[in-house]
Amino acid sequence: MGKPKVLLLGAIDHAHESWNSLSSLADLVAPEARSRADFLAECSAGKFDGVVATYRTFASVEITGVFDAELVKLLPESLKFICHNGAGYDQVDVHACSERGIKVSNVPTAVDDATADVNMFLILGALRGFNTSMLALREGKWRGHPPPPLGHDPEGKTLGILGMGGIGRNLKKKADAFGMKVVYHNRNKLSEELAGGAGYVSFETLLSDSDVISLNLPLNKNTRHLISTKEFEKMKKGVVIVNTARGAVMDEDALVKALDAGVVWSCGLDVYEEEPKVHPGLVANPHVMLVPHMGTWTYETQLAMEEWNIGNVRAALEKGKLNNVVPEQAEV
Ligand SMILES: O=CC(=O)O
Numbered sequence: 274m275g276k277p278k279v280l281l282l283g284a285i286d287h288a289h290e291s292w293n294s295l296s297s298l299a300d301l302v303a304p305e306a307r308s309r310a311d312f313l314a315e316c317s318a319g320k321f322d323g324v325v326a327t328y329r330t331f332a333s334v335e336i337t338g339v340f341d342a343e344l345v346k347l348l349p350e351s352l353k354f355i356c357h358n359g360a361g362y363d364q365v366d367v368h369a370c371s372e373r374g375i376k377v378s379n380v381p382t383a384v385d386d387a388t389a390d391v392n393m394f395l396i397l398g399a400l401r402g403f404n405t406s407m408l409a410l411r412e413g414k415w416r417g418h419p420p421p422p423l424g425h426d427p428e429g430k431t432l433g434i435l436g437m438g439g440i441g442r443n444l445k446k447k448a449d450a451f452g453m454k455v456v457y458h459n460r461n462k463l464s465e466e467l468a469g470g471a472g473y474v475s476f477e478t479l480l481s482d483s484d485v486i487s488l489n490l491p492l493n494k495n496t497r498h499l500i501s502t503k504e505f506e507k508m509k510k511g512v513v514i515v516n517t518a519r520g521a522v523m524d525e526d527a528l529v530k531a532l533d534a535g536v537v538w539s540c541g542l543d544v545y546e547e548e549p550k551v552h553p554g555l556v557a558n559p560h561v562m563l564v565p566h567m568g569t570w571t572y573e574t575q576l577a578m579e580e581w582n583i584g585n586v587r588a589a590l591e592k593g594k595l596n597n598v599v600p601e602q603a604e605v
Contacts, residue, residue, distance in 0.1 A: 276300050277351075278323045279586055282337055283330025283358070287572070288579035295583065298590045299325070309338035316347040326354035326589040328582055334364050342369040354589040358582040360384040360440070360569075361519055363492040367601045376602060378585045378595040381439055383577040388517050388568035389443035395515045395541025396432070396448070396485055398562040400425045402539060405559045421560075425484075425513075428452035433483030434471065435499075436490025436518065437463055444487060445471050456482065480507040485515065492519035500524065505531040511538040517568045520545040529554030532561065543568050 279299045285292045295301060302324065306312035315321065327348075329340070337344065340355065345366060355377045357365055362379045370377050398404065401424035409417030432448050434441045434457040445455045446469065455471040458479040462468075474482065486508070490496055500514070501524035514537055516523055525546045531537040533554070541562035545551050548566055555561055569578060588596045
């Protein structure tokens with residue numbers, strides 16, 4: 274019997290040595306396809322037969338499209354493991370994978386620090402309203418004419434973290450240093466130790482009591498548009514909203530309306546509903562902080578993420594199991 278194969282979807286940018294070391298265990302293959310249609314055709318033609326694990330990147334969606342039921346059905350019989358290089362795995366239909374007996378892993382933990390840093394940067398930038406004057410300076414207008422409204426201090430403000438996973442908990446620690454009072458809502462209340470002093474509140478209370486709301490929850494069918502018109506109506510007038518999770522957990526149209534109505538004072542976004550498209554109402558609003566999905570965009574974090582994901586491919590080859598599986602499959 275020949276060596277098993279590993280399919281690389283996307284690129285290894287940093288952890289070359291670790292990746293190359295897998296070649297003693299498996300043949301490392303890649304698609305020729307540059308489009309979803311061609312990728313599906315390669316799958317159907319049996320090009321990837323013998324592949325047991327795939328390493329996929331977030332950006333590889335530009336070639337294969339999402340790993341939905343249609344695509345998962347065409348993956349080779351031999352494929353048992355999908356290792357996704359990212360914390361958020363909404364590009365992969367985990368249910369379709371489970372039905373075919375395919376285990377899916379993501380990259381938790383390694384992303385936490387860098388993403389929470391961007392989260393804090395967006396909170397500070399949105400509270401202080403820095404964007405307008407940063408734009409004005411580059412246009413030779415110093416702070417702008419008239420100057421922007423005074424910003425707000427984080428000290429003493431209530432930060433409501435929606436989704437208290439690794440990133441939410443990391444953010445909590447950072448927000449402590451800025452004197453914010455942190456509350457959170459999560460599907461499950463955390464132990465005192467994990468909550469680190471953050472108070473557990475209901476979803477409704479988080480909406481109504483927070484000065485700053487941070488979205489740190491995964492995108493799935495239960496969380497799509499979790500924040501929309503009805504939720505904005507429950508928030509404090511002048512609230513600041515920050516999102517480093519996934520754009521579609523918030524209804525962007527409703528956000529733009531809430532900004533225009535002054536219900537939301539400002540927002541800080543790293544993620545958008547239809548990346549790389551950004552809602553024109555956001556682009557046109559100089560007051561908001563917009564970053565093009567750069568939560569994990571540091572050398573250290575990108576390297577750590579690749580190493581983690583390669584570790585999962587290695588575990589699949591050596592032990593026939595992944596080091597971590599996504600929560601939906603934890604009991605499967
Ligand atoms: O968006 C980044 C990630 O999911 O890791």
